[in-house]
Amino acid sequence: MNITKRGSTYHLVRRVPKRYGSVEPRGTIWISLHTDSENEAKRKAPVAWSLMEAAWEARLAGEVDDAERRYEAARNLAAMRGFRYLPVEKVAALPRQERLERLEAVMRNGEPDRIEAAAILGGVTPPPITVNRALEMFWTLARDRTLGKSEDQLRRWKNPRIKAVRNFVEVVGDKAIDQITPDDVLEFRQWWVERVETEGKTPNSANKDFTHLADTLRTVNRMKRLGLVLPFTDVALKEGEKRVRPPFSTEWIETKLLAPGVLDGLNTEARCIVLGMVNTGYRPSEAAGLLPEHIRLDGTVPYVSIEPVGRQLKNATSKRLIPLAGVSLDAFRQCPDGFPAYRGKDKISDTVNKFLRENGLLETPAHSLYGLRHAFEDRMIAARVDERVRRDLFGHAYNRERYGKGADLKHLHEVVSSVALCARSSASSSSKSRSNARKIGR
Template sequence: MKFVNRNGTLHFRKRVPRRFADIEPREYVWISLHTDLEDVAKRKAGAVWEEMLEAWEAKLNGDTEDHEQRLVAAKHLAGIRGYRYLPSSKVLKLPDDEFYARVRAVVRKDGTIDDREADALLGAVPKPKLTLSESLKEFWKLADDRTVGKSEDQIRRWRNPRIKAIKNLIDVIGDVEIQNLTADDMLDFREWWMDRIRNEGLTANSANKDIIHIANVLRTVNKMKRLGLDLPLSDLSIKECEKKTRPAFSVDWIKDKLLAPGALDGLNAEARAILLGMVNTGYRPSEGASLTAAQIRLDHAVPHISIEPVGRQLKSQYARRKIPLLGVSLEAFKQFPDGFPRYRDSAALSATVNKYLRAHGLLESPDHSMYSLRHSWEDRMLSAGIDDRIRRDCLGHRLSRERYGQGATLEMLRDQFTPITLCLR
């Protein structure tokens, strides 16, 4: 490599590779090595040329309309130049000396602006224009950690409310770009929900769930893609009336109706067994449906089920528990010791059971459902004077104080539950 001494400093001249012609207008470049010693120049030349090539590569990667690729390239180039990439709003707030150093660095010798250098040093990468529907697509990618450990059905049930909420918003205000979302847009959406609550008998809870899901989607996209938008998503919730609680089946209703001979014969065998399994365990329907052979332990000294995160997430950390099987629930699980493959990854269980119970007059009131068996189990434990810690452990609820020790053994649970156990007539 030959060096030229220009005003006491060694330089070398190299042709710009053709692949960089679109982002480097010069055919040749003169590169200063900032030394007048040839042995030093030889040591520095290779690294200086590699750095220049790396910078051109970054500019070439940034010569695209793809926002993500352009942003990555800008951050890379800023690092090569010795700066941290900052959005333009923060560049403007830098101390004068750094601000003007960045400005000078983006100006070519002929006075023109190097767009890729401006992207990198002045934070000039434009914010992506994402519509509401596009934001939802981005959200799935940005929030994929939230589905780790969930079953396919759990993922579907996690996604659907967010899909519905964004669709409802689009139906009201159109598929607007989120940077153009206004407070009036969100107030229009709130008013749309108020009309539905007044005219269709819907609840404020339904509206508030939509608002929460929309805020979660848009705030996640705004944060994770570093858009820096001031989204109008606060103070939109609708005041709820007194929350309607699910009533419990009375003991007499369970014994005289649900457990009457032939009452459940028309229900498919797996759904019937899961329903009967709830009677003396109070598990959530989805917990019973997802049990595997390894979790159904009929050959134990105290037959029981072990609710664990197998192939799915539990509702909370408190949901992991063991429940003894007694009476009608034990008999149901003896019929299905390997679990319930028909409903393990299906959301159809509750709808199937509730439709059957409704059609056959087996619901104690229009507000009752399959889930009312869980409430009934809690009432029966309470009536028997069973300790609050045991009740909460059995139902998979959080304890309002610190949990100490391992809790009741299966033998203790069996003995306390036996007096309130119901059996087939």
């Protein structure tokens, strides 16, 4: 780089690269470095040249026809010149001195430069944001929501939003979001009503579409400061009585699920996840996410630690310790390193539910693997285990202020052991266990 002193100030002098000939008529440029120190000038020269190249690139981009690229180029070029991009009407409303500064900045040899004027005086119209484009922008604008999610969790988070946008565009078209009318939303709602009536879809499916679509567009509206009023209120379909997943009865678990050899058709990891769930009530995804260091079998109290490592937990209270006892402890002794076949994948529930269904191991058609979680809680309720203790074990929010640390691991182990089931438990031993649990839970 050629650094030359003109008067008391150093300048960077360089030939203009051929690439920028269409946007820079000068063959050689002089850039003031605003210093009389040669060392300081040498330090500032590379930065000044980099900024100059960035400005030329913005001018090149400003020549293209694509509305979005032209708008972004105008914003970048204005920033390079030390101004915040404003639409022309806001530039006109600026104080007189600020308007003059902008006008002076666009002059080249006594004439206004077309591209500079478009950028600094706000002459580029912002491109319309369509529904599909809003979804693309949403992934970046809402990236804080994805922090800590595993690849599989991210896929499951994205898919319903992609589906909602695809359905809306199919019905209404890929409209600019500032052109969406209440009639458009009602038309989308009616499309869903017809699907519920003729295709057996549930109102819940429709309402998820409304929720995800509205959240996507409202996030873009808020984060981009568009100031739009989006017509997505009061569109939900009436869902009726919510389906409740029933718990397995203790008798069914003991005589069917824990009978010798009944679960041998499952692979070892899937079988151990099922058996581990019997006396822990963990969520299947929590078990699948366990790492070897989260499984502690060698201490006085064996336990698993549910932690947000490599994935997000459902909520903050889901981070917890669960002691192991009975058939669940036996299962983790078989799988002390966790379940790598299912780690980071959303398939354990489907695998197990299919097996249980095909082998007649579901107590009713409404039952599923999740019924083991509810069954474990029912046994604790029957044993009169304190609500705070139950919520801590299940990772449920507590509706009152939490005081103190709660039950320690030893006490939690006593509670879990008192209601734990073992393979081939007899009715009498089960009854005795529940009797002991009532004493501990008081």
